[in-house]
Amino acid sequence: MTESSPPPRRRGRPPRAEAGNGPGARERIVAAARAEFAERGYDKASIRAIARGADVDPALVHHYFGPKEQVFAAAVEVAFAPALPAPDVLLEGDREHAGERITRFILGVWENPVTREPVLAILRSAVANETAAGVFRDLVTHRLMLRIAGGLGIPDAQLRSEIAAAHLVGVVMLRHVIKVEPLASANFEDVVRMVAPAVQRHLDGG
Amino acid sequence: MTESSPPPRRRGRPPRAEAGNGPGARERIVAAARAEFAERGYDKASIRAIARGADVDPALVHHYFGPKEQVFAAAVEVAFAPALPAPDVLLEGDREHAGERITRFILGVWENPVTREPVLAILRSAVANETAAGVFRDLVTHRLMLRIAGGLGIPDAQLRSEIAAAHLVGVVMLRHVIKVEPLASANFEDVVRMVAPAVQRHLDGG
Incomplete structure (x- = not known):
């Protein structure tokens, strides 16, 4: 209309x-x-x-x-909803497969265009604008990282879980944003198989 | 004037x-x-x-x-210059410390505001705009990844070196762009010590 x-x-x-x-x-x-x-x-x-x-x-x-900042926060919260179960995915289940579970879950959110596009839009805003980055940072810290770190029980749990998360963020950046080949077109299971052990190592405190 | x-x-x-x-x-x-x-x-x-x-x-x-696209490419090439020795840093020297060398080198480019700000500006443009992403992708692929992959001599060398690069890109994103704590303020050597073994594992074909 x-x-x-x-x-x-x-x-x-x-x-x-x-x-x-x-x-x-x-x-x-x-x-x-x-x-x-x-x-x-x-x-x-x-x-x-x-x-x-x-x-x-x-x-x-x-x-x-x-x-505006708080309107953005509300929009981010909804767009980010598919990723919010990450702490449960990571912490519920056996510890020796936690790296694979979280790698599959987070990269999986980005494989599906329906869940990818809203999160990608947030990421674009956060990279371009300091205020948006602050909103994104608070959400990631309080809804994901602090919950994960609290459940890990390893030294420097928050730093290590952020370094594990950084690996997944980087894969998402090169695969779905910059679209570097062959990573952009690589088989999902191959990517999970190569990334998960590194994530597991960080979560083990290694 | x-x-x-x-x-x-x-x-x-x-x-x-x-x-x-x-x-x-x-x-x-x-x-x-x-x-x-x-x-x-x-x-x-x-x-x-x-x-x-x-x-x-x-x-x-x-x-x-x-x-405009090619004006951008020329600007990117200059701004990206501090990172271009990466293949030499990685491939020249003993293989068992290649992960630490490349981690220290790439994260080091981002520690120094003089070299960080121009690369950060490119990254912002590349995340926000598909044409800029294409220019950045071509540069990263041809000037860094193909040279690194050619020297590694491991199966799926290009995919694995991109996954190693993804880890470093992700750390840069969370430390310098989104600025998630404690990673944003963590001691540089602590970050290198935690990230390098994961990068080494990828470069070993693990």
């Missing part, structure tokens, strides 16, 4: 019943924010465009989330 | 003797391109601004380098 010709049903309803203030507005804002940040990056994304995408007043975006 | 008031000396000289066509114009263009791409990213960087920075006519930029 265009802004110049809103659907007649909206004009006929009292404000409280409008789509903008109705149930689901918060979810629509988050979805619109994800799309806006993914398409235009953190710097260029605008609250006005997010509000338009969610069919709400810009003031409602601020009411629910506060400033 | 502003465009509306060029310095008088330029007006008084014949075109061939102008700064724009004098010796060093090519180098000035590359330096201006590096600064422009670093400051504004690939998408927003303009040939006009690069020409202005180099004090040359925009046509001269095209004359030397062709389209």
Whole structure:
């Protein structure tokens, strides 16, 4: 629909019943924010465009989330949701296969375009913008790394689990962002087989 | 200097003797391109601004380098210069310490702000823009990975050396771009000591 010709049903309803203030507005804002940040990056994304995408007043975006940084945080949280079970995947199960489990899980999130694209959009914003990097850093630290490190029981657990995570982030960068061959086209199982022992070594405290 | 008031000396000289066509114009263009791409990213960087920075006519930029993509390639080549000895560092010397040598060398390029900032600017452009990613990919493949893989003499040498490189790229991302703690502030030697054995394992074909 265009802004110049809103659907007649909206004009006929009292404000409280409008789509903008109705149930689901918060979810629509988050979805619109994800799309806006993914398409235009953190710097260029605008609250006005997010509000338009969610069919709400810009003031409602601020009411629910506060400033742009926190709208981004909410969008990141949703886009990042497929990766959030990582601590459970890593810590539940036998320790000698933890490296393979987490390698398969994290690289797997990036194999599927449906889960890859939203996380890739976050990563792009985080690499380009310091504020976005800070939001991403807080999420990764508090929702993933601290939980993982707390369950590992090895010396320097947080540093070692970040170095293990760095290996996976690097594979994702070269395979899915820079797309260096042959890594970009390599068989998924071959990649897991080559990466997992290095990740396991870090998780063992080696 | 502003465009509306060029310095008088330029007006008084014949075109061939102008700064724009004098010796060093090519180098000035590359330096201006590096600064422009670093400051504004690939998408927003303009040939006009690069020409202005180099004090040359925009046509001269095209004359030397062709389209924007190739101006970027020239800037990347210069910014990336500190990393280009990597194949020699890796292949010259004993094989059992190759992992430590290359880890220390590549992470070392990123420890020094003077060499870090230009490479970081390239990485930002490459993550944000597909054309820039292609330029970066070609450089990494032809100037680094193929030379390294050719000297390794292990099965799947190119794939394994890319997975080794991925580990270093990931550490750089989390330490210098996303700045996750404690990795961002960890002692350099501690990081090398933890990362090098994993890189060595990949280079051994393990």
